Amino acid sequence: MQPWSLVVPAKLLSTAKSRLTPLTSTLPGDRRSGHDLLVLDLLADTLAAALASPAVGRLLVVTDEPRAIALATELGAGTVADEPGSGLNAALAHGAAHARADGAGPVAALASDLPALQPAELTAALTAAGGHPRSLVADAAGTGTTLLAVRDGDLAPRFGPGSAAAHAAGGAVPLDGDWPGLRQDVDTPADLQTARRIGVGPRTAGFLSATRWSSG
Numbered sequence: 001m002q003p004w005s006l007v008v009p010a011k012l013l014s015t016a017k018s019r020l021t022p023l024t025s026t027l028p029g030d031r032r033s034g035h036d037l038l039v040l041d042l043l044a045d046t047l048a049a050a051l052a053s054p055a056v057g058r059l060l061v062v063t064d065e066p067r068a069i070a071l072a073t074e075l076g077a078g079t080v081a082d083e084p085g086s087g088l089n090a091a092l093a094h095g096a097a098h099a100r101a102d103g104a105g106p107v108a109a110l111a112s113d114l115p116a117l118q119p120a121e122l123t124a125a126l127t128a129a130g131g132h133p134r135s136l137v138a139d140a141a142g143t144g145t146t147l148l149a150v151r152d153g154d155l156a157p158r159f160g161p162g163s164a165a166a167h168a169a170g171g172a173v174p175l176d177g178d179w180p181g182l183r184q185d186v187d188t189p190a191d192l193q194t195a196r197r198i199g200v201g202p203r204t205a206g207f208l209s210a211t212r213w214s215s216g
Helices: 018-024 031-051 066-075 088-101 119-129 163-169 189-198 202-209
Strands: 004-009 056-062 078-080 107-110 134-138 145-150
Touching: 004 031, 004 088, 031 056, 031 066, 031 119, 031 202, 056 066, 056 088, 066 078, 078 088, 088 107, 107 119, 119 134, 119 145, 134 163, 145 163, 189 202
Parallel strands: 004 056, 004 107, 056 078
Antiparallel strands: 107 145, 134 145
16 A cells, blocks of 8 residues: 555634634743644644654645644655635645645545644554545544545535534444544644644643643
8 A cells, every 4th residue: 555645624723723712821920822732732742743754654634824844844844835715625625635636545634633643643544544445534522534535536515513424424434533633623622622632742731731731
């Protein structure tokens, strides 16, 4: 099986993760800076885990955010501009098309907020995905999607509310595996509590240890 090309979206920091405000609003000093640092740390741990998976041959971050571009470059990921500028699914489709234009084999879209992701989890999921034309990994709640994998053909992402069902309706096979870090995306402080219990990466752990926030 050819290595996978992963496409990871990264929003502008000014619009990302507004539901984490209850957490970052408790930080001393510049609240906006604290929020931005947390979002970047979530992204950093996600990218680092993905890059450490032997199943991943290439990682592209689709973004117009300068700090996300710098972070991706520092870690060894590629970047592509969010040229459509018309939302998450358009950005992912653009990134996948960019990867395919460069001769990539199978392509997958990965959420950018998986701080507890382990390389072995991603490797196992992508290996399983190789047995299906289209497949998905649902989030911990079972309604969203953290990984959409397409062996060949268009990515055709349908992220948003109810994306797991939408992707399944489009022919994606739900993958069953014990992958808590791959399934635990972070949209709210409660999600971050759960990710922390699973075991977050060093960047997110460092952020949390430097704050007064407790996992409860």
